[in-house]
Every structure is written in C-alpha cells, then in structure tokens.
Amino acid sequence: MPEEKIVCQNLGHVYPRGKIVALENVNLTICSQEIIGVIGQNGSGKTTLVKHFNGLLKPTSGKVIVEGNDTAKKKVQELAAHVGYVFQNPNHQLFAKTVEHELEFGPTNLGLSREEVEERREKAIEFFGLQDLRLSHPYRISFPLRKLVSMAAVYTMRPAVFILDEPTTGQDNITTRTVYRLIERLREEGSTVICVAHDMILLAEVVDRMIVMRNSHLIADASPREVFSDTELMHSTHITPPQITSIGLRWPGFGEKKVLLSVDEAVTAINSSNPPANS
Amino acid sequence: MQGVAIPITMVAGDSYIHRLNPLPKLFIALGVLILSFATRNPLVLGVVFALGLVFVTAAGIWKSYLRVVGILFPISLTLVVMQSIAPAFPRPWTPITDFGPFTIYQEGIYSGVSMLLRIFSMTTFALVMIMTTHPSDLFTSLQKIGMPYVLNFILTMTLQLIPILQNEFAIVLSAQKSRGMKGSGFGAVLPSMVPVFVGAIERVQQLSISLESRAFGSTGIKTSFRNVTMSLKDYVIMVLGVLATLATTVWVIADKSLDWSRTLIFPPTLSIIIVALAAIGFVAFFILAISYVLRA
Numbered sequence: 001m002p003e004e005k006i007v008c009q010n011l012g013h014v015y016p017r018g019k020i021v022a023l024e025n026v027n028l029t030i031c032s033q034e035i036i037g038v039i040g041q042n043g044s045g046k047t048t049l050v051k052h053f054n055g056l057l058k059p060t061s062g063k064v065i066v067e068g069n070d071t072a073k074k075k076v077q078e079l080a081a082h083v084g085y086v087f088q089n090p091n092h093q094l095f096a097k098t099v100e101h102e103l104e105f106g107p108t109n110l111g112l113s114r115e116e117v118e119e120r121r122e123k124a125i126e127f128f129g130l131q132d133l134r135l136s137h138p139y140r141i142s143f144p145l146r147k148l149v150s151m152a153a154v155y156t157m158r159p160a161v162f163i164l165d166e167p168t169t170g171q172d173n174i175t176t177r178t179v180y181r182l183i184e185r186l187r188e189e190g191s192t193v194i195c196v197a198h199d200m201i202l203l204a205e206v207v208d209r210m211i212v213m214r215n216s217h218l219i220a221d222a223s224p225r226e227v228f229s230d231t232e233l234m235h236s237t238h239i240t241p242p243q244i245t246s247i248g249l250r251w252p253g254f255g256e257k258k259v260l261l262s263v264d265e266a267v268t269a270i271n272s273s274n275p276p277a278n279s
Numbered sequence: 280m281q282g283v284a285i286p287i288t289m290v291a292g293d294s295y296i297h298r299l300n301p302l303p304k305l306f307i308a309l310g311v312l313i314l315s316f317a318t319r320n321p322l323v324l325g326v327v328f329a330l331g332l333v334f335v336t337a338a339g340i341w342k343s344y345l346r347v348v349g350i351l352f353p354i355s356l357t358l359v360v361m362q363s364i365a366p367a368f369p370r371p372w373t374p375i376t377d378f379g380p381f382t383i384y385q386e387g388i389y390s391g392v393s394m395l396l397r398i399f400s401m402t403t404f405a406l407v408m409i410m411t412t413h414p415s416d417l418f419t420s421l422q423k424i425g426m427p428y429v430l431n432f433i434l435t436m437t438l439q440l441i442p443i444l445q446n447e448f449a450i451v452l453s454a455q456k457s458r459g460m461k462g463s464g465f466g467a468v469l470p471s472m473v474p475v476f477v478g479a480i481e482r483v484q485q486l487s488i489s490l491e492s493r494a495f496g497s498t499g500i501k502t503s504f505r506n507v508t509m510s511l512k513d514y515v516i517m518v519l520g521v522l523a524t525l526a527t528t529v530w531v532i533a534d535k536s537l538d539w540s541r542t543l544i545f546p547p548t549l550s551i552i553i554v555a556l557a558a559i560g561f562v563a564f565f566i567l568a569i570s571y572v573l574r575a
C-alpha cells in the first residue's frame with residue numbers, strides 16, 4: 001500500500017517581485033516509490049512547483065503537505081531530512097573546501113554519528129565514482145562532475161523524496177549514465193524521485209509518471225506512454241517526444257498504433273510485427 | 280527566499296523625477312553630499328533630509344526607500360552610541376552624565392546625532408537619484424560629459440551587480456538550508472558567501488572575455504543606442520540645484536553661529552535615553568536580521 005508523500009491542494013504561487021503568477025490551482029498527490037518526471041516549457045512553473053516540495057517556497061494560496069506536515073509551518077531545515085533537493089546550478093550548492101567535506105555536510109546536519117557520516121560518504125564516493133576527487137576543491141573540478149558531487153551531497157542524506165532539477169542538462173554521456181543509475185538505485189531503495197527535465201529520452205526510459213506544466217497550470221498527469229502519444233498535448237506545450245516514439249506512432253508496419261519509449265522496445269516491436277523476410 | 284534581497288536599483292515609474300535627465304539628479308546629489316560634509320548643524324542637515332523625503336514622495340519610491348533605510352538606520356545608530364562615549368571632536372569634551380561604565384559627552388551626542396542626519400541627508404538624495412534613473416541612461420549621460428569610458432563602465436556595472444549578487448546570495452542560502460544547515464549567527468551564514476564570491480569572480484571573468492570579444496577596448500568614438508537629451512528645463516534645474524547647494528555650503532561654512540556643539544545642550548536624562556535607544560535599536564536589529572536570514 002503506497003503511502004502519500006506529498007500532497008498539493010489548490011496550490012498557487014505568486015512571486016511578490018513583479019506579481020508574477022507562477023502556479024495556479026495545482027492539485028497533485030505523490031506517493032512513495034514513484035518516479036516522476038516534470039516537463040514543460042521554460043518559465044512554465046516547474047522549478048516553482050518543486051521548490052514547494054521542500055518548503056523553499058511557501059504557497060501563496062492552497063496548501064502543500066509533505067509526509068503529513070504542512071510546509072507553511074515548517075522550516076526548510078526541518079524538511080531537509082525528508083526531502084532532498086538538488087539545485088539546477090551546482091555552484092549554488094557547493095561551498096566546502098573538499099569533496100569529502102561537501103558530502104559530510106548534509107548527514108552531519110542530520111545529527112548522525114561520525115561513523116555513519118563516514119560510511120555514507122564512502123558509499124556515495126563509490127557510487128558516483130568520485131574516488132580521485134576526494135580531496136579536490138569542488139570548484140576546481142569540471143562542471144559535469146561538480147553536478148555529480150552536488151547530487152552525491154544530497155544522496156548522503158538519504159531523503160525519502162529526492163528532487164532533481166534538470167540533472168542531465170549540460171552533461172556528457174558518462175555523467176548522464178550516472179544520473180540514470182542514480183535514479184535506478186533510488187528506485188530500488190524505495191525512494192520517491194521527482195525529476196524536472198527537458199531531456200525526454202531520459203524521462204521516457206526512467207519515469208513511471210509525467211506531470212506536464214504549461215503557463216503555471218498542471219495540464220496533464222499520466223504515464224509517459226500516454227503523454228508522449230498525445231500529439232495535441234505535445235504540440236500545445238512545444239515539447240518534442242523522443243524520436244523513437246514519434247517514429248513508432250507513424251510507422252505503418254504496426255497494425256495498431258504503438259507507443260515506443262526506447263530503442264529496445266522498438267526492436268522488439270519491429271521483430272514481432274514484421275518478421276525479417278526469410279529468403 | 281525573496282526576503283533577503285534589498286534592491287538598490289531602479290524602481291520603475293513615470294514620476295516627474297524619473298523623467299528628469301540623469302545629470303541634474305547626479306549633480307544635485309553630489310552637491311548635497313558636499314553640503315552634508317560641510318556642516319554639523321542638526322537643523323540644516325534635518326532640513327536637507329526633509330527635502331530629500333519630499334523628493335522620495337514625488338518619485339513614489341517610499342517602499343524601496345524604506346527597505347534600504349530599514350537596514351541603514353539601525354547600523355547608523357552605532358554611530359550615535361560610539362560618538363557619545365568617544366566623540367570624534369577636538370578636546371576638551373564636556374561630560375554630561377555617566378552611562379554605566381561610560382561617560383556621555385555633550386560634543387559626542389551632538390556629533391553622533393549630526394552624523395546620523397548627515398548620513399541620511401546624503402543617502403536619501405543618492406537613493407532618489409539611483410532609484411529613478413535607468414543605469415544605461417546614467418552611463419550615457421556620464422559619457423557625454425567626458426567621463427572616461429572604462430571608469431564609467433566600472434561604475435555602472437557595479438550598480439547593476441549589486442541586485443544580482445543579492446539574488447545570488449538568497450539562492451545560495453536556500454541551497455544550504457535545503458541541506459539542513461544548522462546553527463545560527465554569522466558562523467552559519469558565512470559559508471554561503473563562498474559560492475556567492477566565487478560566482479561573482481567567475482562572472483566577472485566571463486564578462487571580461489565577452490567584453491573583449493565585442494571590442495570593448497577599441498579606440499575611436501563610441502556611439503550609444505540610448506539617447507539621453509538634455510532639455511532647457513533640465514539645464515535650469517541643474518544650474519539652480521547646483522547653485523542652491525553651493526550657496527548653502529558657503530553659508531554653513533562662513534556662518535560660525537551655526538556651530539551648536541556647545542550651545543545645543545542635551546539634558547542628562549535625554550542623553551541617556553538617546554544613547555540607550557540607539558544601542559537597543561542596533562542590537563534588536565542585529566538579532567532580527569540574523570533570525571530573518573536564517574528563517575525558512
């Protein structure tokens with residue numbers, strides 16, 4: 001029985017500066033162990049929405065409940081143990097003198113013992129492949145690796161809900177793979193993952209549920225298969241589904257419409273619908 | 280997370296003062312600066328300050344103005360306290376009364392109060408100028424009166440960088456909080472300054488590359504996209520403003536009877552009240568500011 005982790009009730013947010021309406025009447029329930037993608041154009045309100053999940057922003061109307069706590073009454077520091085947030089720009093997050101210190105900051109704040117802190121640090125270093133960078137200054141390493149460090153720094157806190165804001169933007173193939181592995185690992189560990197991204201291929205492969213934002217409204221909340229096959233919806237938000245999905249939708253060889261999410265699925269589908277002509 | 284930023288930047292508007300050419304505003308602000316340093320007379324400074332508030336009203340920038348004053352005022356209160364017990368004034372000092380282990384001096388409290396007024400008369404005019412002028416217009420105007428291009432650029436760039444840095448600081452602080460930042464006081468906030476400064480240096484580095492790639496250092500006459508015209512009215516206001524501040528400056532320097540340091544007597548009780556309120560005001564602000572910054 002999945003339990004409710006985050007509930008938004010008629011959530012609205014107006015930024016005081018310039019009275020910009022960034023969210024309007026969003027209703028949403030996120031349960032444990034869900035892997036969720038949040039998509040939408042630039043400025044549609046994705047970051048604003050997820051910043052409500054750990055109390056960085058407070059609703060200007062409506063409510064957000066995180067594991068039973070109304071975020072309006074909680075400090076970000078108190079919610080930090082439940083919800084981890086990896087910022088879009090790692091430079092905003094890192095400040096320690098070495099990668100090791102950086103990884104210890106979060107768990108130390110949670111009040112863990114020295115041994116536990118070190119154990120978590122070691123696990124994170126191993127998982128993210130940061131062995132050679134242990135004593136490097138976080139600002140001296142390349143941007144993609146810095147981003148990994150910022151994820152590792154949140155991972156060491158083992159939050160029940162993990163928020164990633166554009167984890168693969170500007171990443172090369174190797175670090176993108178690490179992000180895939182991280183999400184898979186979090187899935188196995190039973191965490192809830194909320195991933196804001198413009199990388200549709202990543203989302204098609206890893207998420208179970210997609211939330212589509214447009215003009216500060218939540219306009220769709222469904223599986224990636226449903227969202228990507230809804231050409232009208234895709235068009236209205238100016239989002240291009242993964243090419244393999246578009247090909248699948250238009251491929252005349254399949255009897256009925258097939259919504260494909262990965263190359264592997266495509267290969268299987270082609271093989272079964274249209275067995276290679278034997279000579 | 281918005282609350283931390285204090286924008287010392289242009290406040291959009293279409294008041295009479297907004298429409299004025301930047302130069303008259305700049306010269307009047309400079310004139311007031313000189314005038315404020317030329318006198319310690321509380322009445323003169325008070326009148327200048329009140330006049331500044333009239334302009335704040337005319338420009339319709341009370342809200343932004345008060346946000347800056349809300350920070351500046353409590354900090355300036357330290358001046359009153361420090362001056363009262365250790366006046367920056369030629370001896371001999373006249374003791375008024377004892378305040379705990381300290382002695383409050385007549386010259387000190389006079390000097391403290393006048394310094395407070397001096398700061399406020401100056402900054403009020405400066406803020407009216409900054410908050411009603413588009414940075415690019417200021418840039419173009421300074422350019423026109425022969426300010427060296429590079430110097431001019433540094434000046435306007437700095438003005439524009441302040442709000443950016445404040446914003447950045449707010450984001451960094453929220454990142455720290457979302458990792459469960461513990462503790463209070465400057466010790467906890469200090470680490471957040473690291474990313475802000477590294478970010479600022481990085482930004483400046485990139486800016487300089489970008490500037491050079493757009494021929495920043497080239498010689499020759501530079502034209503400007505924004506055109507700032509100086510109407511007859513602007514000239515008249517500028518000349519009148521400069522004359523008025525200059526004449527007042529000359530008057531306050533020449534008229535020795537305006538030195539009230541020994542005639543404006545503060546009774547002991549009043550002195551204690553002023554100094555105590557100033558001290559309490561500052562400490563309260565300090566505590567409030569820190570708890571505000573650390574609040575979620």
Ligand SMILES: Nc1ncnc2c1ncn2[C@@H]1O[C@H](COP(=O)(O)OP(=O)(O)OP(=O)(O)O)[C@@H](O)[C@H]1O
Pocket residue numbers: 015016017018020021022040041042043044045046047048049
């Ligand atoms: N601090 C702020 N103050 C005022 N307005 C803001 C602020 N942050 C964001 N906005 C505005 O709110 C709206 C939603 O912004 P948000 O950052 O949530 O979009 P986003 O979907 O995350 O976009 P992106 O894909 O570019 O990251 C935009 O119009 C943006 O300009």
Ligand SMILES: [Mg+2]
Pocket residue numbers: 046047048088165
């Ligand atoms: Mg965003």
